[in-house]
Amino acid sequence: MVRKKFTPVFEENESTIRDRVLSRVDDSWRKEPGDFVYDTVATVPEEIKQLQVNQDTILKNGHAQYAEEEYLDLLLAEVGLKRNAATTNKRTLSVTADAGVRIEAGHTASAIITDSSTGDPIEYTVDVLTEFATNSTLNVNITALEPGTMANLATGTEITFVPPIAGIRSIVDLGTYEKGTDKETDESAYARYEFKVNNPDTGGNKNDYRTWVLGVAGVGDCRVIPRWNGNNTVKVVIVDAEKKPASPSLVEAVQTYLDPGSTGLGEGKAPCGAQVTVVSATALEVNISANVTYTAGYDPAAVKKAFEAMSAEYITSLAFTDTPLVYNKEGALLISTPGVSNYSDLLINGATADISPAVDQVCVLGTVTI
Template sequence: MAFKEEHLAMLLAAVPDKYDKLPGSFIFDALAPVAEKMAKQDDRIEEVEDKLSIDNLSGAELTQRVRERTGQERRAGTRSKGSVTVTGTGTIRIGDLFETPSGTQFRSTESKDITSSGMVMIEALIEGPSGNVPANTITLFPVTLSGFTAVTNPSSTSDGFAEESDTDLRKRYYEHIRTPASSGNKAHFRNWAKEVAGVGDARVIPLWAGNNTVKVVIIDSDRKPASNNIVAAVQKYIDPGANGKGEGAAPIGAFATVASATGVTIEIRVTAVLNPGFSQQQAIDGITSKMTHYLRDAAFVETLVSYAKVGALILDTDAVADYTGLTINGGTSNILIGNTEVAVLGTVSVNV
C-alpha cells in the first residue's frame, strides 16, 4: 500500500534546498495534496494489477472473469426436493407451505386434490443444504390449509446445494484451460457433466460398452453419490435417452450413459485418550468433521482411504490427546476406492 509520506518526501526532495520546505510552508502545503493524490493512484494501480490474476478474484468479479474467458457459469444453488403426506380432504395448490419445527419451509410444486390422505411433491423455499431435512420433520402448516389436519415427510429431502464456491469455480476454470475440451473428447464430457447444478465431479470411461459408448460417473456437490434426479439431469444435458442422436451436448453417434458413483462406507472405531475438559461426544464430533473434510477432498482424486492419514486426523482433533486400537471397516489397512466408487463416512465410534 502506498503511503502519502513517501510521496511527499520524494516531491520535497525535488525542490532545491534554498527554499523553505518545512511543514507549514507554502511549498509543503502545496505539495501535500499532490502526494496524497499520488498515493491513492498508486493504491488503485496495485488493486488493478492484483485483479489481473484470477486467484485474487472472488464473488461477482470471479464469476465475470470465468465467463469472459471460458464461457462457464458459476453453478447455481439448488433447492432440496422431496414429498409430504398430507392428511385430510381438499385441494393442495402450487405454493402451499409446509414447515419444520425449526422453521425450514417448503412449498408444494403441484396442485392436487386429496381425499383422506395423499402425497404431494415439495421443494425448499431457500436454496442450499438447509433444506435437506430428515424424515418426519416437516410437520407444520405455517398457513392453515382448509380441510387438512396433519402433514409429514415419510423420507428425507435431498439435493439442496449451495451456490458453487469460489474455490470450486476457480478449480473448474483451471481444469478447463489446462485440459482443453474439443470435439467430444474426454475433457468435454467431464466439463459438460460439471456444468449441471448439483454435480461435484465426474469421471469419463470411454468405450465402456463397445465402440461409440461413453460412461460418465458423477458425484454430487458434497462429493457423495449423486441422486437419481441429478443423474437424470446430467443424462438429459449430455445425451437424452442415451440414444446418441446428438440431442444434448454430446455429438451425434456418441452414446453416453450417466451413472452415480457407488458409495463405499467408511466406519471408524478408535479408543481415545481425551484432553482435559473435553467429552467423548466432542471427540466424536471433531473426528467426524475432520473425516468429512478429508473424504470430500479425496473424492475422485485419491484411490484409497489412508489408514495413516486417518490416524493423523484423529490426533489433530482438539479433543484427542492420543489413541489406540484404530480400525477402518474392521481392519488396520488402507481402504481401496475403485474408479467408479466414492468413500462416504459411516459411523464414528470413540471409546474413552
C-alpha cells in the first residue's frame, strides 16, 4: 500500500528565521550583511532550523501512518503487533563422497555468487552432521548465514565447502526448500497495523485469523474459510511473501501457531473448539501467447522479458483479491511494452476470456510465447 507523505509543520527556511530575528532588533542598529548585529544573528537560523526539523521528526514518528523503522516498531507493539523479521534461505545439496567422509554440522558452504551489498560470497552452514558409511550420494541440508532474499539462488548454483573436505567427489545444488525473506517493510507493517486498529480482536472472527496469520514471518497473504468442513472448522489458505504457493515448512509454522495438529484444543492462537486446517494455495498457471509486430531496433528477447515482468507483477497483485485476471488488461500490458507496435491472436490459457481462480488458488505466470 502507498502510505501518506508527511508534510513538515515546523520547518522554515533559514532566511525566514534570520529575517524574523533581525526584525526584533531595534532599527537604531545597523542590520546589513557585514554589520555586527547581522553577523551575530546569522549563526542562529541554522540551529533553529535543526530544532524545527527535530520537532517534525518527533511529530511524524508519533503517528503510525508516517512513522518509520524503529519508531513504527514501537507503535506496532502498542497494538500487540511485531514487524516480521527477515528469514534465512534453506536448500539441499546432493553430495557424492567416499566412505568415511564426515561433513560436520556448522561447516561452511560457499556459493560462487557474491552478495551485491558486500561483494563477499554468499555463505551457508551445514544443518546436521552427515557421515558416509560407503561410497555413496547423500542429501545435505544447508542454511544461509545471513537472512534475506539474497541467498535465494537459482537451483544448480555452484556451491563448494570451505575449507574443502577430502573425499568429496561432487556437489550438486538441488535448490531451495524454504525461501529466505527480507525484513518486513514499513508499508507492509503499517498495512497490518491499520487492519488491526480497524478490526480489533473479537476472540476469533475472520479478521482475527487474518491478523494472526499475517504476523507469521514469510506469509504474504491469506484467505480464511469458516465452516469449510462443518461447524467449528476453519481453513486458512496461505501464500508466501512473493504471493506464490507456500512451502510445506511455512504451512507447518502457521498450523503450529494457530492450532497444533489441527486438534481444536485451543493449544495455539485459535480459540478452543476451532479446528483449524492450514494449507497452501494451489497455483493456477497462466500461459500467454500472441503474435507480435516489433518496433524496429528492439531486441525481441528483451521485449519478451519486459512483458513477462509487467505481466508477473499484474498477476501477483491479484492474489486473494477476488478480482479476475482480465484478458484485456494483459492486452493493454502487451501493447504498452516498449518495442511492441502491434499484436494479434492473444491467448491466455488457449482462450480469449478472463480467468477467475478458485477460492484456494492463486495465479502464477507460466510460459510466455510471443
